Amino acid sequence: MLWRGGRRSDNVEDRRGGGGFGGGRMGGGGIKVGGFGLVIILLVGWFFGVDPTMLLSQLDGGSVGSGYEEPASTGTSAQDDEMSDFVKVVLADTEDTWSAVFKQEGATYQPPRLVLFSGRVNSACGVAGASVGPFYCPGDSKVYIDLSFYDELxxxxxxxxxxxxxxxxxxxxxxxxxHLTGATEEMERAYGGNQSGADSASVRIELQADCFAGVWAYHANQRKIVEPGDVEEALNAASAIGDDRLQEQSQGTVVPDSFTHGTSAQRVRWFKRGMESGDFSACDTLNAKSL
Known part of the structure; x- marks a missing residue:
């Protein structure tokens, strides 16, 4: 990816090394755990013998990270600083993409802020540890990421x-x-707010987010910053975090009734749909009869 020299977003808060932790209570909606956050949750649950669905329910209805202590940060490294620059450039590129898409729809895009943290962080959705992985909090319209996650990735x-x-x-x-378009609430209403299951609101929400990531990839390619092999990297990542693959690896069996993000094939398919079309409307998982 040709990211060096790109515009850096100003919508980044660097809370690394500052603790980023404080008391708080859940508000404004639960944490929206990204696909990679689910990987961490499943592995933690499997290792400690805890039902992962219980962990996921805590993300929606209670403070996160109670009983789990990450080591305190001792500062940032040169590698972390480079990764911080990378994150700023990618976020800026998403801003360019969605500003253009929203403008075509006669609307103005309001970009999220992205928070870099180390160990634990306090958000409008509660306290979260690095074990949650990257997540979005609708309560404060912020994306949160601990850069150590990329080593895990x-x-x-x-x-x-x-x-x-x-x-x-x-x-x-x-x-x-x-969150901006109201799609999350619409799908939760249409599918009863189900948080797990092959045809649940949760799966449809996550697959749409994958499709939107694909729309960004389409526009990034139009801006000539995508290099050979880049698309394969994204598809590999999408495939690696399918519910079926994660369950097979962690417990040796696949249970569709507990799906929250979709299968590997579904995640790849919806990312490719957005990437190949570049069309926001192609990501309508709400009305899709087949996911």
Missing amino acids: QQRFQAPGDFAQAYVIAHEVGHHIQ
Whole structure:
């Protein structure tokens, strides 16, 4: 990905090394856990013998991270500073994409702020630890990410590459688009607010966020910043975090009734739909008869 030299977004808060932790209570809607956040939750639940659905329900209805302590940050490294620059450039590129898309629809895009944190962070959705992974909080319209997550992405989940990292950000920004347009609430009303199941509101919301990430990828390619192999990196990342693959790896069996993000094939398919069309309307998972 040709990101160096690109515009850097001003909508970034760097809370690394500052603790970022404080008392708080859940408000303004639960944390919208991205696909990679689910990976961490499933592995933690499997290792400690805790039902992952219980962990997910805590994200929606209570403070996050109680009983889990991450080590305190001792500062930032040169590598982290480079990653901070990368995140700022990717966020700026999503801003360019969605500003143009919203303008075509006669609307003005209001970009989210992105918070870099280390260890734990306090958001309008409650206190979250690095174990949650990247997430979007509709209560304050912010995307949160601990940069150490990218090490996990490459080493543990075998999804390397800067475009895979950019996909993570674009997916979380996709949740912001849903918040702005009311798509999240519409799908929750239409599907009864179900938080798990192959045809649940949660799955449709996550697949739409993947599709929106694909729309960003289409426009990024139009701006000539996508290099050969980049798309494959994003598709590999999307495939690596399908519910079926994660469940097979963690518990040896697949339980569709507990799906929250969609299968590997579905995540790849919806990302590709957005990427190939570049069309916001192509991401209508609300009315899709087949996911």
